[in-house]
Amino acid sequence: xxxxDEARDLLKGDGLxxxxxLDPDGTPQVTVAWVGLDGDEVVIATMPDQRKLRxxxxxxxxxxxxxxxxxNTAGLTEYLVLYGRARITEGGAPxxxxxxxxxxxxxxxxxxxMPNPPPxxxxxxxxxxxxxxxxxxxxxx
Amino acid sequence: xxxxDEARDLLKGDGLxxxxxLDPDGTPQVTVAWVGLDGDEVVIATMPDQRKLRxxxxxxxxxxxxxxxxxNTAGLTEYLVLYGRARITEGGAPxxxxxxxxxxxxxxxxxxxMPNPPPxxxxxxxxxxxxxxxxxxxxxx
Numbered sequence: 461x462x463x464x465d466e467a468r469d470l471l472k473g474d475g476l477x478x479x480x481x482l483d484p485d486g487t488p489q490v491t492v493a494w495v496g497l498d499g500d501e502v503v504i505a506t507m508p509d510q511r512k513l514r515x516x517x518x519x520x521x522x523x524x525x526x527x528x529x530x531x532n533t534a535g536l537t538e539y540l541v542l543y544g545r546a547r548i549t550e551g552g553a554p555x556x557x558x559x560x561x562x563x564x565x566x567x568x569x570x571x572x573x574m575p576n577p578p579p580x581x582x583x584x585x586x587x588x589x590x591x592x593x594x595x596x597x598x599x600x601x
Numbered sequence: 602x603x604x605x606d607e608a609r610d611l612l613k614g615d616g617l618x619x620x621x622x623l624d625p626d627g628t629p630q631v632t633v634a635w636v637g638l639d640g641d642e643v644v645i646a647t648m649p650d651q652r653k654l655r656x657x658x659x660x661x662x663x664x665x666x667x668x669x670x671x672x673n674t675a676g677l678t679e680y681l682v683l684y685g686r687a688r689i690t691e692g693g694a695p696x697x698x699x700x701x702x703x704x705x706x707x708x709x710x711x712x713x714x715m716p717n718p719p720p721x722x723x724x725x726x727x728x729x730x731x732x733x734x735x736x737x738x739x740x741x742x
Binding site for chain 1: 617619621623627628629630631632633635662664666668675676677678680682684702705706712732733734
């Protein structure tokens, strides 16, 4: 599905994403990651073959959550929850990490910092449903 | 299990928690909530009988994630992931919300703002495993 503009703006910012995948027994597994956009897909780069990638090859369901930064008077921030399915491709992680590092660390950073980084993996998330609280979600959570 | 002191400090702060439960088909459902501590249990107050409560009555598995606020030079914050099981009790939500509002909104706030709030529900999380990145977790995610 199409990601609404307000959600795209949040995804293009420097808010870290909370990423949920499912362990073999169905228990949610949670890590934090940098996220970017490639058209209407959310992209995540990882260099080692992490547990979340092994989880996604078995069960592609993934949930990506990003908090907005301003808190409202009720003590909550708006937040975006993207429910989708992931597809993993090999290679391209250092290049995507370098691009995202400009947002997440700063304009002049070299990332990853090592000389010959491994090609790694890209997780591409096709969004199927949007939740959370914000202009992207008319429903109560 | 016992929650380590550094993790307790983070849980007592004003960082919003990302809460994962499981929908009937096993898909993770994600919302954001205030969290507090009651001994070694994490507590969450909700006034309406939300979807996450219905999920937890069916499958008590819950994951609570809190991000630390300071970002390191690699563009990541430390974060705490608590894997556990939830037990829901009726009543006490306005009192716990009032207590947490002092942390999440400010010292003089009256919360919930309405005159006769419903008794609501408390979700008590017994922690079984700790993940994330920080002094509470020696492993790589």
